[in-house]
Amino acid sequence: MNRNLIGLRDPEHGGILISEGGSLNSECGRSYPIIRGIPRFVDARNYSDDFGAQWNMFPRTQLDSFTGLDNSETRLARCLRGNLAKLKDQRVLEVGSGAGRFTEVLLKYGAILDSFDYSNAVDANAKNNGHYENLVLVQADIRKMPFPKASYDCVICLGVLQHTPNPEGSIRCLWEMVRPGGALVIDHYLWKWRNILPPPIGGAEIIYRQIILRLPENVRFRFVKALTDFWFPWHWILKDSLFMQRILRRVSPVHFYYPHYKLRDRQMYLPVA
Numbered sequence: 177m178n179r180n181l182i183g184l185r186d187p188e189h190g191g192i193l194i195s196e197g198g199s200l201n202s203e204c205g206r207s208y209p210i211i212r213g214i215p216r217f218v219d220a221r222n223y224s225d226d227f228g229a230q231w232n233m234f235p236r237t238q239l240d241s242f243t244g245l246d247n248s249e250t251r252l253a254r255c256l257r258g259n260l261a262k263l264k265d266q267r268v269l270e271v272g273s274g275a276g277r278f279t280e281v282l283l284k285y286g287a288i289l290d291s292f293d294y295s296n297a298v299d300a301n302a303k304n305n306g307h308y309e310n311l312v313l314v315q316a317d318i319r320k321m322p323f324p325k326a327s328y329d330c331v332i333c334l335g336v337l338q339h340t341p342n343p344e345g346s347i348r349c350l351w352e353m354v355r356p357g358g359a360l361v362i363d364h365y366l367w368k369w370r371n372i373l374p375p376p377i378g379g380a381e382i383i384y385r386q387i388i389l390r391l392p393e394n395v396r397f398r399f400v401k402a403l404t405d406f407w408f409p410w411h412w413i414l415k416d417s418l419f420m421q422r423i424l425r426r427v428s429p430v431h432f433y434y435p436h437y438k439l440r441d442r443q444m445y446l447p448v449a
Contacts, residue, residue: 177306177313178213183290184312187217187320208322213306214298217316224339226396228295231275233397235300238277243444247437248277249284255334255361263287266329269353271318272336276301282332283308290323292316318346325352332361375426384429403429404446412442 184193186202193200193208200208200215208217236242240249253260264286273279273291279301282289290312292298298315305311316322318333318340331353337343347362354360365371370378384403388396407428414420415434424432432445439445 177302177308177311178215179309181215181312183324184215184314184322185324187316187322190325193322212299212302214302215314215322217314217320217322218294220296222294223341224293224295224297225393227274227339228293228297228299229397231295231297231300235275235303238275239280239304240277241280243439245438245440249281251334252278252281252332255332255363256330260285263330267327267355269321269323269328269331271321271331271333271350272339273298273301273313274335276304278332278334279305279311279313283311286310287330290314290328292321294318319349321349321353323353326355328353328355329358330354330361331358334361334363337362338365379425380427381429381431408432408446412445 181193181195181200184200185191186193186204186206188206189202189204191203193202195201195210198210200210202208208215210216238248240246249260256263260281263282266287268282268287268289270279270282270289270291273293274297276291279289279291282291283305288310289308291301292314293301294315294317296315298313302313306313314322318336331350333346333350337346340346343364347360350360350362372378372382374380374382388399391399407424407430411421411424411428411430411432411434414424415432421432424430434445437445
């Protein structure tokens with residue numbers, strides 16, 4: 177990982193970056209630190225901090241190599257219309273890598289991969305996939321990507337756009353990275369009333385989210401775990417009743433995906449340990 181950083185560009189002006197003294201420096205005097213082997217083009221703290229905390233706490237939860245399942249590979253194959261084999265030797269930009277669930281699949285199929293995330297989840301990704309030589313991994317902003325424009329055979333952005341401040345603006349930035357004849361692969365949550373309205377039409381998550389976000393950072397996880405320890409057993413006991421699951425959504429903050437992911441046992445469905 178990150179054996180060759182000469183392809184990186186200054187996200188502000190697109191100029192060449194020179195590696196020296198533990199940082200990447202631009203011709204115009206800007207300097208970007210390299211921390212734990214990863215170039216950082218954003219502030220240490222930003223709106224994605226909770227994502228970073230989540231993936232560094234549970235770095236392997238979604239990795240096919242860890243679960244023994246193929247959920248990540250199946251989703252990526254669907255989005256690429258079954259053309260995973262065509263990734264070999266293709267220049268691919270992965271936007272919003274998280275802990276690397278799709279990173280490992282892209283590298284498995286031989287992509288020459290540049291990958292980034294806005295959060296420090298890149299540290300988890302480095303632990304999971306840092307042994308691959310054809311991976312360049314940085315922490316960066318989708319609106320100011322430190323890569324050369326119009327140079328990728330495929331730009332992939334899955335599970336990310338709905339979390340950016342301006343999805344339409346993000347898509348425009350992504351298009352700029354695709355070479356002529358290349359492909360942009362994105363997805364987005366479906367728009368549903370239940371995702372934006374409180375109970376009884378929508379789920380209880382929207383209410384719990386507002387409470388949790390107002391808590392001090394150092395107590396959020398303990399609060400979430402307490403909620404999960406209370407509500408998850410009810411979801412599991414009633415897992416085979418679609419009617420009861422719909423009732424539970426109106427009062428419980430737990431997203432219960434049984435049986436959609438076909439996980440092997442109760443422990444694999446638990447969101448927190």
